[in-house]
Amino acid sequence: METMEIEESIYQKTTEIDKELKIQLKITGLEPPKIQILKNKREFTNYNFQDNVLTISKPGEIPDNGCYEFIATNSVGRATLKINIRIKDKKSKPPTRPSPPPPPIILTPQPDLSVNISWSPPHDDGGSPITKYLIEKFHDNQWQRVSEVAMEINSYTIGNLEESTEYTFRISAENKIGKSEWTTSEGYKAVVLGVVVPPPRPPFEILAMTQNSFTLRWKPAEEKVSGYLVEKREEGKKAWQECGRSLGWGESWVDVGGLKGGVGYFFRVCSLGVGGGVSEWVGVREEAVKIGGVVTAPSPPQNLQILTITSKSVTIQWSPPKSTGGAQLTSYIVEKLVSMEKWEKIVTLETSVTQFTITNLVNKEWQFRVFAENPIGLSQPAFTECCQLKSHATPPSPPxxxxxxxxxxxxxxxxxxxxxxxxxxxxxxxxxxxxxxxxxxxxxxxxxxxxxxxxxxxxxxxxxxxxxxxxxxxxxxxxxxxxxxxxxxxxxxxxxxxxxxxxxxxxxxxxxxxx
The missing domain is CATH 2.60.40.10 (Immunoglobulins)
Structure with missing residues (x-):
């Protein structure tokens, strides 16, 4: 699974008209990802991405302001990161209130008579950074305050709705000058979801902890689902924010990045239904997870590759994991795929060994995986590509x-x-x-x-x-x-x-x- 890390200071970025904007990102993963950028939820192509540097080429209009969603996808999974970008006019103008968040407001039904609302940042922040968003609902013939959320949050789940009752929601952006006009949603009737989506199952494991990231793993849902969604909530705050998702029933882990070292977070996970809908949310832990303060299992070995292939053997090589989980590694474990879903252990190796030859193989296609282990447990595995043994090998020619x-x-x-x-x-x-x-x-x-x-x-x-x-x-x-x-x-x-x-x-x- 890919992970992306970004300093808190560039969740909001400012540049001037006609100047290139460069943002240093950090992407980790065993397979190069495919890159996509959405600006205010629409495809954006006026950029270049090379050596983990995102360059937005000379933004020329104030409407280039907005939320840029950076998406990295490979065969293992997907990671996203949102950055609010503000384009300043060269002419000196006094700041004003921001423009309203552009419509539409997206409404997604959730379990337990709740709804998730999501929106895009204003096109124009008025020359002053957005500080927060205000959320209200219309009920009992009056507007009622729901919550205030930080500027980097663009979605919120509203609960405790009344069944079969009509609601309308609205969002306002605020900077130091004042509040924008409201953007109002379409009407929404709270309903109990008819399709029951099986939830993810405990135990939830926190692996490969670093100063700003970790891997979260759980047991797959009892029945097939299309994937999983993970949300985080900073300790002391109310708003939940998406921090990762995986695609596939068996892809029961997510790499969570962009966290603040030393800060506590709560996490929750739900399943995504094959035909739509989501399961109930399942909390990861009752207590907050403090980033950098937990000893965990290591991250997977890096750079796993096949070195040589013969008619009866395959030699593989790898590098130590990015994170040891805060404890010393004890071993590497090598396994081979012997049937459609059955893996067989080949050997346990000392941590000084990062190359191994698997021998006595028959002429067929093979795939291998390697785990890193510390006293807490096993990492997620790193996988080789499938390989075909060489056929019709003979003794060598004479020296x-x-x-x-x-x-x-x-x-x-x-x-x-x-x-x-x-x-x-x-x-x-x-x-x-x-x-x-x-x-x-x-x-x-x-x-x-x-x-x-x-x-x-x-x-x-x-x-x-x-x-x-x-x-x-x-x-x-x-x-x-x-x-x-x-x-x-x-x-x-x-x-x-x-x-x-x-x-x-x-x-x-x-x-x-x-x-």
């Missing part, structure tokens, strides 16, 4: 000439060779070295070296004897044909200065240990 050897000490030679021209469709794992005394008929293996080393030191050979040498390359399928020395290798200690005690042949590798 390449020249096969060279020279005596470097008493009874000791060093042997070198080149890498194969073909790995046979599977990664080279090691080289096998064998020698044969020409007086004998049997070849003797004297050592193996890792794939990235093409030399071996053979010690304690017999003085005066002659030898032949063979080098084999090995992949997961098997051994190649050998590369064989064309000339005999004769041991001559006299050239080294003295004659040592004779002993059986042994071998020493100066390469890394075989994998």
């Amino acid at each position: 390449t000439a020249p096969l060279e050897s020279r005596q470097i000490a008493l009874n000791e030679i060093i042997v070198t060779w080149g890498i194969p021209e073909s790995d046979g469709g599977a990664r080279i794992e090691s080289y096998v070295i064998a020698i044969r005394d020409v007086k004998k008929t049997m070849w003797m293996e004297v050592g193996q070296v890792n794939w990235d080393c093409q030399k071996l030191a053979v010690r304690e050979l017999e003085d005066g004897n002659e030898y032949l040498i063979r080098i084999f390359a090995r992949n997961e399928v098997g051994l190649s044909e050998p590369l064989e020395s064309e000339e005999l290798v004769k041991i001559c200690n006299a050239r080294m200065g003295r004659t040592p005690r004779r002993s059986p042949a042994t071998v020493t590798s100066r390469s890394p240990k075989p994998g």
Whole structure:
């Protein structure tokens, strides 16, 4: 799921006519998102987004004022962020009252005889920032105050309505000069929703806490729904504000960003019905969640990717999670998808290990996932793309000439060779070295070296004897044909200065240990 973080100071941004406006955003996620911007709930295209910097190109009219909703979407989910932008005229004018919020006011029925109302910011703030919105309802032949909400809030849920009773709602924007004219909604009749949408289920888990964000996870609804909506309310305030939504019945988590460190928040979640409507709200906790003050499970591992694929194995690699949840990581857990919805644990790894090869796979499509773990619990998983194993792998071709050897000490030679021209469709794992005394008929293996080393030191050979040498390359399928020395290798200690005690042949590798 994508997350976006933004400093509180730029929930409202001011610029001048004909000047570019640049806003630094922060987006995190494993998959690059698709970007969309809505201005006052309509498509807006006069922008550029690169390297997490949003540039609005030379706004030229006061009507460019308004609420800009920045939307990032990928295959995992969606994140949104709203910024109120005010365009100042270069000519010095005294501030005035703002224009009214533009119609329409959107009315969305909610459970328990309540309704959610949403609106857009005024086109013109009068030259002074909007400070709050006033909400009223018309009932019993009079207008009644419902609430006042902060300038960054553009929706509010009104409860305790009377069944089958007609209501009208209105919104006014206010700056330091005064209140705007009212924008009035259409009539609304409070009804009990006929379609029962199953709610999300506890337990609610708070994961990957940072100084201004965390991941909220819960159990999916008992029956299929189209997604979930999450709202937040700052401790000490009354207004609820949308802070995230997920699309899909099983997508039972949301990354919540843009929070204030050290501040307490209440959260609630509802399900979105397949055919419309919403479920009842379910509170996450009775007490406020203080941001940055809770030890949680970590965030998912980052940058999970497939490095190599062979006919029987896949090597994956990842980076540590963005947040450890405030506790030290204890392990990584790797799993593979073995059927449509069944995952099987492969291995638990130490936190120093961020690369692993899954072996003994059959020729089919595979997908893998990795969890990070700390003493509190598991993170959300990071997923690889689906991959197809390579087919028809064969043993590699022989190592390449020249096969060279020279005596470097008493009874000791060093042997070198080149890498194969073909790995046979599977990664080279090691080289096998064998020698044969020409007086004998049997070849003797004297050592193996890792794939990235093409030399071996053979010690304690017999003085005066002659030898032949063979080098084999090995992949997961098997051994190649050998590369064989064309000339005999004769041991001559006299050239080294003295004659040592004779002993059986042994071998020493100066390469890394075989994998």
